[in-house]
Amino acid sequence: MRCLEIVCPCSIEVISHIFEILAAYQLSIDGIESDPSGFIYIVISDLDFADLKELLTGIRCLDSVLDARVVGMIPSELGDRQIQLLLDQIIYPVLLVDRNGLILHANQASAFACQSLFEQLLGRPLTDFVKGFSISRWLGSGNGRTEFAEVYLGERPYRAFVEPLADELSLSHFPSVLMVFRLEGQYVPNLDLASIRDSFAPFGLIAQANEYSRVIEQLQQIAQQPRPLLLYGEVGSGKRFSAKLLNHLQGNSLESMPELAGPIDDTALDEQLLEIAINRPEMVLVYQLENFSSEQLPRIMAQLNSVKQVTFTSQYSPERLIEQIGNELFYSGIGQCIEIAPLRNRPDDIVALAQAWLDEYYLSLGRSSLALSKSVQQFLKKCQWPGNIAQLLQVLRDTMARTGPRAWIVRDIQYEHRRQKSEPMVSGLLDKDYHQAMNDFERLLLSYHYPQYPSTRSLAKKLGLSHTAVAKKLKEHKLT
Numbered sequence: 001m002r003c004l005e006i007v008c009p010c011s012i013e014v015i016s017h018i019f020e021i022l023a024a025y026q027l028s029i030d031g032i033e034s035d036p037s038g039f040i041y042i043v044i045s046d047l048d049f050a051d052l053k054e055l056l057t058g059i060r061c062l063d064s065v066l067d068a069r070v071v072g073m074i075p076s077e078l079g080d081r082q083i084q085l086l087l088d089q090i091i092y093p094v095l096l097v098d099r100n101g102l103i104l105h106a107n108q109a110s111a112f113a114c115q116s117l118f119e120q121l122l123g124r125p126l127t128d129f130v131k132g133f134s135i136s137r138w139l140g141s142g143n144g145r146t147e148f149a150e151v152y153l154g155e156r157p158y159r160a161f162v163e164p165l166a167d168e169l170s171l172s173h174f175p176s177v178l179m180v181f182r183l184e185g186q187y188v189p190n191l192d193l194a195s196i197r198d199s200f201a202p203f204g205l206i207a208q209a210n211e212y213s214r215v216i217e218q219l220q221q222i223a224q225q226p227r228p229l230l231l232y233g234e235v236g237s238g239k240r241f242s243a244k245l246l247n248h249l250q251g252n253s254l255e256s257m258p259e260l261a262g263p264i265d266d267t268a269l270d271e272q273l274l275e276i277a278i279n280r281p282e283m284v285l286v287y288q289l290e291n292f293s294s295e296q297l298p299r300i301m302a303q304l305n306s307v308k309q310v311t312f313t314s315q316y317s318p319e320r321l322i323e324q325i326g327n328e329l330f331y332s333g334i335g336q337c338i339e340i341a342p343l344r345n346r347p348d349d350i351v352a353l354a355q356a357w358l359d360e361y362y363l364s365l366g367r368s369s370l371a372l373s374k375s376v377q378q379f380l381k382k383c384q385w386p387g388n389i390a391q392l393l394q395v396l397r398d399t400m401a402r403t404g405p406r407a408w409i410v411r412d413i414q415y416e417h418r419r420q421k422s423e424p425m426v427s428g429l430l431d432k433d434y435h436q437a438m439n440d441f442e443r444l445l446l447s448y449h450y451p452q453y454p455s456t457r458s459l460a461k462k463l464g465l466s467h468t469a470v471a472k473k474l475k476e477h478k479l480t
């Protein structure tokens, strides 16, 4: 296919002369466009170079033709490319659909949401990807009206903004409907989570559970008014990730956030502190506070006094840290504490994280992703995840390595019960008051055994309780 650009006034006379020349070469015309500023564009079937040269010379010889040349594309194609570039800048899924319900334009975000490749969306019926919305019903006898619709896109619930684009006289293959999809659960005030896809969040930021949305809200406040922060929680629960998120919310790059990690010898620590004093970063992460010696901590806190945002992480609770480093040092160095809840208390995050990891994995293979089955989702929610997100990701990697890319059943999941890892969780109960500790222990015990005894009857037998008592407790702890 070749595109010719002819510089001339767009008159019937000149066009008929051009057509005569094209007819002499027996060319078929695949498209023609004109521009009132004096350009005619013609798309013709392929022509060898010698003939093309002759053809151009013939056209150039016509009176009123100022020039003729081959160009890369015609203006409407350029328009399509511009639309695509714009659509791809939008982080929400967006689809443009014609009156027959065929997808004419889609952006990368919609391909991602549909767990499909971008090219596979174009020309396909909307109903293949969007459930709960009918174009013909929406159009009715007219053009449809602006409305919000609760729909499923790629098997997840979205709120779709639907806007008519053209009237009923428009051609049936023109975009008639604009659909913009937004995830309900993805919003915390003033922050669009879908926009956070950084090197620290390779498969996106997951905050499906309220527990983590609340953490984000607190991080947003700290981003506005920096103060020394302690992020504490179990191993692999997302403390470092949250620190990186805060750094991101403050508008800093990941590379510009130095990290002090203990245990470290004094010389190496001094060197790192000196480097921080020279580079004056906006944020410093002190990773695993409990691993620094009691002589090193006062030095670190004093040296980092002038850094705008210092963030500490620890697997210990504030109470336990106070016991270890003393009241005075703790309160002089730390202005706010945020607990990152363990994954077993954020069951919605478990499924969302697993699905997001899976989507990313399939995308890297250039294949459509597969949705986790309901039974696999239930199983993942029931596991206790002593190693939290880090363990979940490892289990997904191990399972994938064993099964390869295919739909999983519960038996495929390579979840191991790690007894030794539950030690810190049990000792963490010692920091709590009696009722909280008993409640947490009950949950721990149930969630520990439930994956192995997945029916309430078998679990009741294991724990020496009645079937109804176990069913009630599982419900109370939201484990079913």
Ligand SMILES: Nc1ncnc2c1ncn2[C@@H]1O[C@H](COP(=O)(O)OP(=O)(O)OP(=O)(O)O)[C@@H](O)[C@H]1O
Residues within 6 Å of the ligand: 200, 201, 203, 204, 205, 206, 207, 212, 233, 234, 235, 236, 237, 238, 239, 240, 241, 242, 313, 315, 353, 389, 390, 393
């Ligand atoms: N909300 C989230 N959304 C997406 N990925 C997350 C989220 N939170 C954590 N992760 C991922 O989970 C993994 C473990 O998180 P992270 O390293 O922050 O845990 P941690 O609590 O700092 O671990 P440790 O106790 O070992 O210091 C990382 O791969 C991180 O990118």
